Amino acid sequence: xxxxxxxxxxxxxxxxxxxxxxxxxxxxxxxxxxxxxxxxxxxxxxxxxxxxxxxxxxxxxxxxxxxxxxxxxxxxxxxxxxxxxxxxxxxxxxxxxxxxxxxxxxxxxxxxxxxxxxxxxxxxxxxxxxxxxxxxxxxxxxxxxxxxxxxxxxxxxxxxxxxxxxxxxxxxxxxxxxxxxxxxxxxxxxxxxxxxxxxxxxxxxxxxxxxxxxxxxxxxxxxxxxxxxxxxxxxxxxxxxxxxxxxxxxxxxxxxxxxxxxxxxxxxxxxxxxxxxxxxxxxxxxxxxxxxxxxxxxxxxxxxxxxxxxxxxxxxxxxxxxxxxxxxxxxxxxxxxxxxxxxxxxxxxxxxxxxxxxxxxxxxxxxxxxxxxxxxxxxxxxxxxxxxxxxxxxxxxxxxxxxxxxxxxxxxxxxxxxxxxxxxxxxxxxxxxxxxxxxxx
Numbered sequence: 001x002x003x004x005x006x007x008x009x010x011x012x013x014x015x016x017x018x019x020x021x022x023x024x025x026x027x028x029x030x031x032x033x034x035x036x037x038x039x040x041x042x043x044x045x046x047x048x049x050x051x052x053x054x055x056x057x058x059x060x061x062x063x064x065x066x067x068x069x070x071x072x073x074x075x076x077x078x079x080x081x082x083x084x085x086x087x088x089x090x091x092x093x094x095x096x097x098x099x100x101x102x103x104x105x106x107x108x109x110x111x112x113x114x115x116x117x118x119x120x121x122x123x124x125x126x127x128x129x130x131x132x133x134x135x136x137x138x139x140x141x142x143x144x145x146x147x148x149x150x151x152x153x154x155x156x157x158x159x160x161x162x163x164x165x166x167x168x169x170x171x172x173x174x175x176x177x178x179x180x181x182x183x184x185x186x187x188x189x190x191x192x193x194x195x196x197x198x199x200x201x202x203x204x205x206x207x208x209x210x211x212x213x214x215x216x217x218x219x220x221x222x223x224x225x226x227x228x229x230x231x232x233x234x235x236x237x238x239x240x241x242x243x244x245x246x247x248x249x250x251x252x253x254x255x256x257x258x259x260x261x262x263x264x265x266x267x268x269x270x271x272x273x274x275x276x277x278x279x280x281x282x283x284x285x286x287x288x289x290x291x292x293x294x295x296x297x298x299x300x301x302x303x304x305x306x307x308x309x310x311x312x313x314x315x316x317x318x319x320x321x322x323x324x325x326x327x328x329x330x331x332x333x334x335x336x337x338x339x340x341x342x343x344x345x346x347x348x349x350x351x352x353x354x355x356x357x358x359x360x361x362x363x364x365x366x367x368x369x370x371x372x373x374x375x376x377x378x379x380x381x382x383x384x385x386x387x388x389x390x391x392x393x394x395x396x397x398x399x400x401x402x403x404x405x406x407x408x409x410x411x412x413x414x415x416x417x418x419x420x421x422x423x424x425x426x427x428x429x430x431x432x433x434x435x436x437x438x439x440x441x
Contacts, residue, residue, distance in 0.1 A: 013190075013203065013205060013206075013209070015103075015104045015105060015187075015205050015209075016104060016105065016106065016107040017029055017030075017105060017106060017107075017110075019122070019124055020122070021122040021123060021124075022122070022123055022124070022287055022290055022291070023124060024124060024125040024126065024127060024283035024286070024287065025124050025125070025126045026127070026128070026273075026275050026279075026283070027128050027273040027274065027275050027279075028211070028273045028275075030096075030100055030105070030126065030128065030129070031208055031209070031211075031215065031218075031273060032096075032128050032273050033215035033216075033272050033273050034207070034208060034215045034218050034219050034222075035096040035099065035100075035219075036215075036219075037215055037216050037219035037220075038062060038063075038099070038219045038222055038223065039062070039063045039066070039092055039095060039096060040063070041061060041062055041063070041219070041223060042061060043061060043062075043223070043249050043250070044058075044059045044060055044061055045059055045061075045227060045231065045249050046059060046060055046061065046062060046064075046065045046175070046179075046226070046227070046230060046231065047059060047060075047174050047175050047230070047231060048060050048064075048065070048068070049065070049068070049069065049072075049151055049152070049175050049178065050068055050069075050072050050152065062179075062223055062226065063092065063095070065179055066095050066098070066099065066179055066180075067084065067091050067092075067095050069149050069178055069179055069180060070084070070094075070095065070098060070145060070146075070149070071084060071085075072149065073145045073146070073148050073149045074148050074150075075144050075145045075147075075148040076145050080094075080137075080145075083134050083135075087132055087134060089131050089132055090131075090132040090134035093129040093130065093131055093132065093134070093136070094129075094134065094136060096129055097112070097126065097129050097136055097142065098142050098145070098146060099183070100208075101139050101142045101143050101146065102146055102180055102183040102184065102187070103183060103186070103187050103205060103208055104187045104205070105205075105208050106139050107139060108121075108139045108140040108143060109121050109122060109139070110122060110123075110124055110138065110139045111123050111124070111137075111138035111139070112124060112125070112126060112130075112136035112137065112138060112139075113135050113136060113137065113138070114286060114289050114290040114293050115293060116138065117297065121138060121139075121140075123290055125282070125283050125286035125287060125290075127275070127279035127280070127282040127283045127286070128275075128279055130282065130286070146180040146184070147180075147184075149178040149180045149181065150178060151175070151177065151178055153173075154177075158177050158178070158181045159176070159177050159181070159185070160185060160188075161185065161189065162185060162186075162189055162192070162193060162229065165177055165182060165185060165229050166229065166233045169229065169230065169231065169232070169233050170233055174230070174231055175230040175231065176229060176230055177230070179226065179230065182226060182229055182230060183226075186204045186225065187204065187205065189204070190203040190204040190205045191203045191204075193225070194206060197225065197228075197258050198221065198258060198261075202261075204225070206218075207219075207221055207222050211264075211269050211272070211273075212263055212264050212269060213261050213262065213263055213264065214261075214262040214263075214264055214268075214272070215272055215273070216262070217259055217260065217261045217262045218261070220250050220259040221250075221258060221259045221261065223250045224248055224250035224251060224258055224259055227248050227249065227250055228248060232247075232248065
């Protein structure tokens, strides 16, 4: 058996798109023309994996196969299914994005709706795939939908290697697996799949990366692979007249041959994946919309946090409640309910002033202290029950600075309400302090 030449680029390819937060993904980034040719192919050759009970499985296009499998995912929400049914345009856009997630081109750090708040993902408009007002969600949710797809006759784990999938289809199980699982397997075995079917110079993922190969031929090669592993594994045979089994409709003239790749010149590359002017305008609009949302969210967070109490951020005012048995999260007050009174605000201001005076005294002694984060523990149980009865208390506590061995005794007049706010900071430090509360005489 002849040995294969090593790949000219043995390094691992950078598959996932890398963009800064807020940067749009254009047609070149997502190789839109490849996606368009995949989802607009008109060959009705794939077996419907979810036929109606009263009729045998019919043959459908790849587009219908992919969309139908998404809609049968147990993790697809009713809202998503309804939107896909009501808007074929949104359904196709969502399916194209899902395929990019499927092959690993879009990783799970990306989000595609401007209201996204989490800091662990980045927002990216995709004007070519946002032709409607539908919510494209984010990559982790999309991947979860794809991973949960399963065939009705699947029992146990789905096949995880190309050999497992071929064994199924050769045994007569058609389709051999879900189209999503098939693409995940292709992506996980990108180099072996590419070298087996396309030669040493191409990996599977190159079908979604290589700009110097025409989009039409890359799309056709992808569809050839899907048919080969889902419907018929028949490879080229020395007997050109061997008619056992169906031929691959995406093959070239000789049955079983993979499609021929058409290589492009630099000028021809520039004619593919061209962003129309309306998509450029939409991208700028979505970026501006995201910036405005971030500005509004930032203003709301500032209001929530309130003013720092000498290094202690109290946060939103909360309803007073006994400490014992209180849950970590306190339910917010109703919108119309007053959150604080003028008297309480004055008392908080007095407590803040007392802490500032203490720090000024330390500076005068040559002991400049950093901002304090207070952790209060060892509260007497009886205090827990009496807090609700106190109109005002004198709170004396000992706080150790983070980087200084000295301790400071600080006394301030606070209400039980403010004390509860201080107690909410308890997990911030491992230092143990003590607190004593006495009713005001």
